[in-house]
Amino acid sequence: MNLLKEKIVREGKVFPGDILKVDGFLNHRIDCELMHAIGKEFTELFAGEKITKILTIESSGIAVACFPAYEMKVPLLFAKKGKTKNQSKEVYTSKVMSYTHATVYDISVSKEYLTAEDRVLILDDFLATGEALRGLIDLVKQAGATLVGCGAVIEKVYQNGGNQLREQGIRVESLAKVAALTDDGKVVFAE
Amino acid sequence: MNLLKEKIVREGKVFPGDILKVDGFLNHRIDCELMHAIGKEFTELFAGEKITKILTIESSGIAVACFPAYEMKVPLLFAKKGKTKNQSKEVYTSKVMSYTHATVYDISVSKEYLTAEDRVLILDDFLATGEALRGLIDLVKQAGATLVGCGAVIEKVYQNGGNQLREQGIRVESLAKVAALTDDGKVVFAE
Incomplete structure (x- = not known):
């Protein structure tokens, strides 16, 4: 998606420790026109898949998933992070390891809102080690x-x-x- | 907004302890068609105000603020909850008391993304005691x-x-x- 790559090149910041900071348009200040375009892209990519629900994880996934959910006319469900209180029978939970924060955290969704009839598309802002996606897939x-x-x-x-x-x-x-992220702060795309 | 009130009456659940649960369409499973309509409503209400930024707070505020930000063609900025690490000089922080969880938590936004030139609209899902809005206004x-x-x-x-x-x-x-929320589980609207 060229619009996105141009944005990453123009506004992304590379820091030591393999950090690509895109909080200017993706996960703190959010460019909702870009999110809208991203929504159209995901909708086209997964057209014909009869998706009934989009699943993501708070917080940065929510803005990413809103527009595809709107385009596909399906509900968006976001998994919550952190210990779940007195509702363990009512939720599916999984564990996610965060390499960034060197912790393991719980994620959960209400059983009421994710069922055997659902055909689910999982969306998130970043995919690196895949830990968050693995947790969502488990749910x-x-x-x-x-x-x-x-x-x-x-x-x-x-x-x-x-x-x-x-x-x-x-x-x-x-x-x-x-x-790759280069030592002189450049982003190299795979294709 | 009638569409919203109908949704609250139809799908909202009233629980003891003054709880109105709307996690079926607003803050867990999200109805993005409703969010889109809400976006249009806020855009009309604040038309002519020359808004340059929408500010909200993670997580439930994000889905609410995405569509108005898209409609108004302005960036969405969401305040992060929790202790800020090694970036205190780079962020504005405030404190918010949560009555639901009986705690006080920090919220923060990057100074880079909220400036004296901004004309800010603050949006959130719920307004009760106003603590979250007060924190955001402080930022x-x-x-x-x-x-x-x-x-x-x-x-x-x-x-x-x-x-x-x-x-x-x-x-x-x-x-x-x-x-009011009545003892027999009804929602009474103010107007």
Whole structure:
């Protein structure tokens, strides 16, 4: 998606420690015109898949998933992070390891809103090691729902999370694939 | 906003302890067609105000603020919750008391993305005691930005947060004003 790649080149910032900071348009200040275009892109990519629900994870995934959900006319469900209180029977939970913060956290969705009848598209802002997607996929499995595929706005392909999921037969679509971040602060795309 | 009130009556659930649960369409599973309509409503309400930025707070505020930001063609900025690490010079922070969780938490936005030139509309899903809005207003003040007003999807008017802000001369618009939750589980609207 060229519009997105241009935006990453123009406004993304590369920091030591393999950090690509895109909080100017993706995960703090959000460019909703870009999100709208991203929504159209995901809708075209997954056309014909009879998706009934989009699943994402708070917080940065929400803005990414809103416009595709609107375009596809399906509800958006976001998994909540953190310990769930007195509702363990009512939710599906999974664990996600955060490499950024060196912690493990719980994610959960209400059983009421994710069912065996659902055909689910999982969307998120970043795909690196794939930990968040694995947690979300686990929730889909627990519900007995059908996983149609996963979509990420930016994939760091060299962290291999996306390819590990593809090797399991899961369809994973990323709108910008980053092959490397260079020492002089450049973003190299995979294709 | 009739579409919203009908949705609250049809799908909202009233629980003891003054709880109006709307997680079926507003803050867990999200009805993005409704969010789109809400976006149009806020855009009309604040037309002519030359808004340059919409400010909200993670997580539930994000879905509410995405569509108005798209309609108004302005960036959406969401305040982050929780302790800010090694970036205190780079962010404005404020404190918010959560009555639901009986805690005080920090909120922050990057100084880079909220400036004295901004004309800010603050949006959120719920307005009850007004604590979250007060924290967000504090961030706007710290930045020296102009506060155009605040918008909430649902206001519990009897918790008085909205009126306290209005008494300070702040424009506060709510799309559904709840006057009371009855013991037999009904939602009474203020107008």
